[in-house]
Amino acid sequence: MKHALFQSTLFCLSLLTLTLISSTSLAKGDLSAQEIKTVRVELSNKNDQLIFSPNLITIETGKLIKLVLSNPSNNKHYFSSDKLSQAVFTRKIQTLDERGSVISEIKGNIREVEVYPGRTVEWWLVPIKTGRYDDLKCVIPGHAEAGMVGRIEIF
Ligand SMILES: [Cu+2]
Structure with missing residues (x-):
């Protein structure tokens, strides 16, 4: 049970990190801004x-x-x-x-x-x-x- 909770927390953190990275790259790619x-x-x-x-x-x-x-x-x-x-x-x-x-x-x-x-x-x-x-x-x-x-x- 603890193992599953740890895994899902890790999964959520990875997802959050990916979202942050992709939104940052989008801002840098927008030359009009x-x-x-x-x-x-x-x-x-x-x-x-x-x-x-x-x-x-x-x-x-x-x-x-x-x-x-x-x-x-x-x-x-x-x-x-x-x-x-x-x-x-x-x-x-x-x-x-x-x-x-x-x-x-x-x-x-x-x-x-x-x-x-x-x-x-x-x-x-x-x-x-x-x-x-x-x-x-x-x-x-x-x-x-x-x-x-x-x-x-x-x-
Ligand atoms: Cu002239």
């Missing part, structure tokens, strides 16, 4: 220079990134990188009003983002592939040639 790392990039600047600041963007695979693309200039500009779009999972894009409030969310694969003067867009993504991508550019004719280019490194 992880902490967000914010990376800010300016498209041009108040003097309308044709640059990205910074022009080297370094991000890490498996981390949720909020890529904040702001345009403080007087002209619209693009943030375009085919290779980046193939190396990340896009969770969403958020467009913001002048006070920083979200006015829309776009979901699905994103290849290129156009940001209007004085506006900000947030691209929420998770890098899934390492690499060095030199194809970041603004696709408005003449802008890349004038220096509006950059590199994205995913490690």
Whole structure:
């Protein structure tokens, strides 16, 4: 009798341990629940220079990134990188009003983002592939040639 009680207690403890282990692994596997790392990039600047600041963007695979693309200039500009779009999972894009409030969310694969003067867009993504991508550019004719280019490194 004692032996049977001991065995069933042991069985219950094993079950409890298994449940705890599996719920812990589920929480770690949920990438949408992880902490967000914010990376800010300016498209041009108040003097309308044709640059990205910074022009080297370094991000890490498996981390949720909020890529904040702001345009403080007087002209619209693009943030375009085919290779980046193939190396990340896009969770969403958020467009913001002048006070920083979200006015829309776009979901699905994103290849290129156009940001209007004085506006900000947030691209929420998770890098899934390492690499060095030199194809970041603004696709408005003449802008890349004038220096509006950059590199994205995913490690
Ligand atoms: Cu441009």
